[in-house]
Amino acid sequence: GDSVTQMEGPVTLSEEAFLTINCTYTATGYPSLFWYVQYPGEGLQLLLKATKADDKGSNKGFEATYRKETTSFHLEKGSVQVSDSAVYFCALSAPNTGNQFYFGTGTSLTVIP
Amino acid sequence: DVKVTQSSRYLVKRTGEKVFLECVQDMDHENMFWYRQDPGLGLRLIYFSYDVKMKEKGDIPEGYSVSREKKERFSLILESASTNQTSMYLCASRTPSGGAGLGEQFFGPGTRLTVL
Numbered sequence: 001g002d003s004v005t006q007m008e009g010p011v012t013l014s015e016e017a018f019l020t021i022n023c024t025y026t027a028t029g030y031p032s033l034f035w036y037v038q039y040p041g042e043g044l045q046l047l048l049k050a051t052k053a054d055d056k057g058s059n060k061g062f063e064a065t066y067r068k069e070t071t072s073f074h075l076e077k078g079s080v081q082v083s084d085s086a087v088y089f090c091a092l093s094a095p096n097t098g099n100q101f102y103f104g105t106g107t108s109l110t111v112i113p
Numbered sequence: 114d115v116k117v118t119q120s121s122r123y124l125v126k127r128t129g130e131k132v133f134l135e136c137v138q139d140m141d142h143e144n145m146f147w148y149r150q151d152p153g154l155g156l157r158l159i160y161f162s163y164d165v166k167m168k169e170k171g172d173i174p175e176g177y178s179v180s181r182e183k184k185e186r187f188s189l190i191l192e193s194a195s196t197n198q199t200s201m202y203l204c205a206s207r208t209p210s211g212g213a214g215l216g217e218q219f220f221g222p223g224t225r226l227t228v229l
Contacts, residue, residue, distance in 0.1 A: 034217065043117070043203055043220035044156075089155065093216075100171075101146075101218055105155035 002027045006090045006104035013080055013111050021075040021107045023064075023090035031094035033057075033066055033073040038087045038106070047075075047088070080111045116140075117221035119204055125227045132191040134224050136204030144207040145187035146218065147171075147179065149200040156203065162187055194228045201225050 007022040025031065032051045036044040048057030053068035062077045073090060090104040120135035138145065143164050148156040148171075158171030160179040168179050176198060180188040187206075191198055202224045208216035 036220075041222075043222045044205075044218075045220065046217050049217060100158065100161070103156040105153060 002031065002092060002094055002102050004090050004092055004102050004104040006088075006107055008105070008107065010108040010110060013109070015082055015111055015113050016079045017111075019075070019077040019080045019084075019109070021088055021090075021109070023073045023075065023104060025071050025073065025090075025092050027071075027092055027094045029094045031092040033064070034091040034093070034101075035062070035064055035073070035075050036089040036091060036103075038089065040086070044089060080109070082111045082113055085109055085111050117204060117206055117219050119202075119221040119224050121224050122222060123225050123227075125229065126191075126194050127229050128195060130191075130194050130228075132194050132226065132228075134189040134191075134202055134204075134226070136187045136189070136221055137185050138187075138206040138219070139185065140206065140208075140219070141184065142206035142208065142219075143184070144216075145181065146205040146207070147177075147187065147189045148203045148205065149173070150203055150223070151200050159189065194226075196228050199226060199228045 003026045005024050034049045035047040037047045038044045048059040050057040050066035056065045064073050064075045087106045087108045089106045091101050093101050117138045126132050146161040147159045157173050159177050162168045162181040178190045204221040205218040207218045
């Protein structure tokens with residue numbers, strides 16, 4: 001069945017460091033891919049998305065490119081800030097699974113000054 | 114802005130109690146979802162609903178039921194709460210999409226339930 005695997009955390013970085021959080025997926029058909037972020041004490045909110053191969057989603061300095069050949073959707077940011085400390089979830093949704101989302105287990109990021 | 118609200122942020126109940134978690138969305142979305150979130154397990158789908166009075170089991174429906182009497186409201190019911198249902202519960206609703214499976218989900222702030 002459809003699934004998402006993302007890199008385990010926790011990840012700790014210094015401010016202004018480069019961030020990569022790996023995400024790979026398994027899906028039949030052509031899924032849409034998402035990154036969600038969860039700040040402490042809050043629900044999830046959409047960070048970025050891509051709906052077809054080679055699309056690049058971007059928001060708040062974060063980017064991810066939909067790579068069909070490697071079934072990946074890695075999240076990157078060139079220079080992290082303390083305010084980026086949160087849990088990041090990779091997710092997919094595919095037409096053949098109707099309206100269901102499949103989430104990764106989440107990667108906790110802490111950015112230290 | 115889309116707003117998804119949940120009736121409580123924190124809830125403490127005793128084993129065997131019947132528990133109601135309420136979720137309301139204000140964007141006229143047809144699809145609504147209930148997840149539980151546990152450390153190391155990510156989000157797991159409990160139930161979802163395509164429309165009023167319609168429901169589908171997710172990955173972990175045992176011990177839960179749902180009710181969708183109005184489009185904006187989706188309730189999760191723990192018939193007889195147990196300690197292993199202590200968790201964070203997240204409600205979500207989904208935008209319509211051009212083709213099935215493409216719209217994003219909007220989440221509520223979550224309800225942290227503790228069952229003693």
